[in-house]
Amino acid sequence: MGFRLTLRNLNKIGLSPFAKEVYKVVSGIPLGEVRSYKWVAKKIGHPKAYRAVGQALKNNPWPLLVPCHRVIESSGELGDYIFGKKNKKKILDLERQIKDLVL
DNA sequence: ATCATGACTAATG
DNA sequence: CCATTAGCCATGA
Numbered sequence: 375m376g377f378r379l380t381l382r383n384l385n386k387i388g389l390s391p392f393a394k395e396v397y398k399v400v401s402g403i404p405l406g407e408v409r410s411y412k413w414v415a416k417k418i419g420h421p422k423a424y425r426a427v428g429q430a431l432k433n434n435p436w437p438l439l440v441p442c443h444r445v446i447e448s449s450g451e452l453g454d455y456i457f458g459k460k461n462k463k464k465i466l467d468l469e470r471q472i473k474d475l476v477l
Numbered sequence: 478a479t480c481a482t483g484a485c486t487a488a489t490g
Numbered sequence: 491c492c493a494t495t496a497g498c499c500a501t502g503a
Contacts, residue, residue, distance in 0.1 A: 392500060411485055426500040428484040454484030
């Protein structure tokens with residue numbers, strides 16, 4: 375079966391320092407807002423590794439918890455998503471609605 | 478160490 | 491806007 379969500383188990387999953395930084399930064403993107411892959415890359419001190427950022431997010435062990443749906447292309451296009459672009463947009467729309475209603 | 482792969486980007490036509 | 495292309499870099503085989 376699945377594994378329990380504990381710090382010990384999280385440490386078992388060998389995440390590269392790079393990936394960790396990516397998840398850390400992405401987790402800081404506010405609800406309903408978006409940033410580009412390039413923005414994330416620059417933020418973690420690897421300004422030219424924007425493509426690798428995509429790799430890291432593709433392997434995101436906790437989609438939804440680490441809001442990889444808030445990372446889009448610098449052109450404004452949505453970019454890919456593990457659950458499909460449609461859902462990526464859907465989730466972002468919901469987040470904006472919630473933000474309007476509650477906050 | 479080398480090589481291919483991609484949730485990318487910017488430039489060009 | 492669309493298609494093509496060179497550049498880019500962490501990652502896994």
